[in-house]
Amino acid sequence: MSCEETRRALQTASPEEIRALPHLAECADCRALADALLARHADLDRALAAFADAREAPQSEPIRPANRPWRWRMTPTSLILAAATAATVALGVRTAWTPPANAPASEICALTDALEAAALEGRLTDAQIACLEAKGDGSSKANRVLLVNAWSADDQEAWRAIATRELDRERRDGDIDVDLVYKVALWDSRHADWDGVIRGVEDALPHVGDWPDDVREKRTTSLYKLRAAAGAKLAEASDDPALAEQAARWAREWRERDPE
Amino acid sequence: MGLPLPVPTEQTRLVEAAREGDRTAADDLSRAVWPMVRRIALAVTGNPTLADDAAQDAMLRILRALPAFDLSRPLGPWVRTIARNVAKNARDRTEGPVEPAAPEAVPAPDLERRMDLDAAARSALAAFSELTPRQREIIELCDHQGLAPTEAAAELGIAPGTARATLHAARAELRRRLLADRPDLLASLRDA
Numbered sequence: 001m002s003c004e005e006t007r008r009a010l011q012t013a014s015p016e017e018i019r020a021l022p023h024l025a026e027c028a029d030c031r032a033l034a035d036a037l038l039a040r041h042a043d044l045d046r047a048l049a050a051f052a053d054a055r056e057a058p059q060s061e062p063i064r065p066a067n068r069p070w071r072w073r074m075t076p077t078s079l080i081l082a083a084a085t086a087a088t089v090a091l092g093v094r095t096a097w098t099p100p101a102n103a104p105a106s107e108i109c110a111l112t113d114a115l116e117a118a119a120l121e122g123r124l125t126d127a128q129i130a131c132l133e134a135k136g137d138g139s140s141k142a143n144r145v146l147l148v149n150a151w152s153a154d155d156q157e158a159w160r161a162i163a164t165r166e167l168d169r170e171r172r173d174g175d176i177d178v179d180l181v182y183k184v185a186l187w188d189s190r191h192a193d194w195d196g197v198i199r200g201v202e203d204a205l206p207h208v209g210d211w212p213d214d215v216r217e218k219r220t221t222s223l224y225k226l227r228a229a230a231g232a233k234l235a236e237a238s239d240d241p242a243l244a245e246q247a248a249r250w251a252r253e254w255r256e257r258d259p260e
Numbered sequence: 261m262g263l264p265l266p267v268p269t270e271q272t273r274l275v276e277a278a279r280e281g282d283r284t285a286a287d288d289l290s291r292a293v294w295p296m297v298r299r300i301a302l303a304v305t306g307n308p309t310l311a312d313d314a315a316q317d318a319m320l321r322i323l324r325a326l327p328a329f330d331l332s333r334p335l336g337p338w339v340r341t342i343a344r345n346v347a348k349n350a351r352d353r354t355e356g357p358v359e360p361a362a363p364e365a366v367p368a369p370d371l372e373r374r375m376d377l378d379a380a381a382r383s384a385l386a387a388f389s390e391l392t393p394r395q396r397e398i399i400e401l402c403d404h405q406g407l408a409p410t411e412a413a414a415e416l417g418i419a420p421g422t423a424r425a426t427l428h429a430a431r432a433e434l435r436r437r438l439l440a441d442r443p444d445l446l447a448s449l450r451d452a
Contacts, residue, residue: 037449048388053295057319208417
């Protein structure tokens with residue numbers, strides 16, 4: 001092993017690996033560098049240990065046995081409400097606005113704050129909805145505005161149709177919003193393909209590393225959440241204890257990732 | 261180099277007893293995982309004062325969540341996941357980016373007294389705090405808690421290759437910072 005190879009290893013090897021580098025026994029310069037690095041690592045170890053030991057562990061509170069193993073389970077209605085709330089928050093609460101009746105066609109559905117505010121109240125006009133529908137196949141934002149409007153107007157059929165269309169668009173782009181899959185899957189639980197949902201999650205989990213860093217964790221947690229919810233639905237409809245146990249395991253895996 | 265945790269049978273006994281309401285078992289378990297919780301909190305936040313509070317919060321949450329823990333699984337990843345999430349929330353709640361730890365600025369006076377660090381340890385801690393959260397976490401998991409990069413990857417929800425690359429980059433960055441006051445050595449490290 002040469003000096004160059006050793007110094008390259010000194011940049012990235014673990015402290016244990018550094019100690020085992022054979023070249024250090026025969027090269028004083030490399031050994032001095034390695035010793036300095038290891039000494040600094042020892043300084044860091046001392047500091048981290050001092051922080052870890054700086055306070056006593058908090059006293060435990062009495063632990064109540066879990067008597068509601070499905071504590072996390074929500075009804076489809078509450079999930080839909082949560083979806084609507086999330087969409088509302090995402091778009092921001094803005095003041096009400098009525099679109100001018102004589103607006104030029106090109107501006108009928110310009111994605112402005114005012115348009116979003118009208119959607120929040122479910123007051124988009126037929127012309128605006130048609131205009132956004134035309135955009136929707138290529139515009140996630142247009143679909144999101146339509147989703148909010150449909151929810152606010154209590155138009156469940158429209159909501160589901162728009163959500164499905166948005167998912168189709170995202171599938172083509174290869175960038176699925178897992179949260180939206182979750183909401184759609186739970187929209188009408190009587191007809192949901194829970195087995196298919198679980199299979200989809202299982203297929204997706206090995207590939208989460210392909211997602212960009214900034215969204216990976218959130219989406220991965222959503223996958224776990226979706227699998228847990230689907231598992232609970234299957235377990236509800238079955239007397240199979242193994243299925244119930246599996247569903248509980250998925251729920252725990254989700255809660256471990258998302259203890260909030 | 262992993263931090264000491266109860267061996268699995270002891271861990272199972274403690275968890276089961278704690279679930280039944282045995283305060284002594286809960287306290288024993290708490291003491292066993294406490295250093296790991298604090299270190300994860302520090303790795304995630306990079307700020308001893310913030311990590312100090314987050315660790316307390318995380319530990320209480322861990323104890324409350326104990327009834328949901330699956331005894332067939334290892335305790336460490338479960339504890340770390342909760343500690344990580346609580347610390348991330350604490351970090352995200354702070355307004356603006358958390359300032360990197362500077363030797364003279366952190367930790368808070370009370371914590372500083374308890375840690376009683378010499379100058380070299382303070383300087384090393386400041387270097388560690390200046391890394392990115394992901395870099396600190398991967399170093400903590402692999403170099404201090406003894407996880408293999410593949411295990412760390414699974415825990416952090418990233419690809420194994422990404423974990424290895426991040427670990428190497430993190431070590432290189434940490435060493436550049438640790439040797440910042442030794443330009444002669446730093447130059448020979450950089451020359452490689």
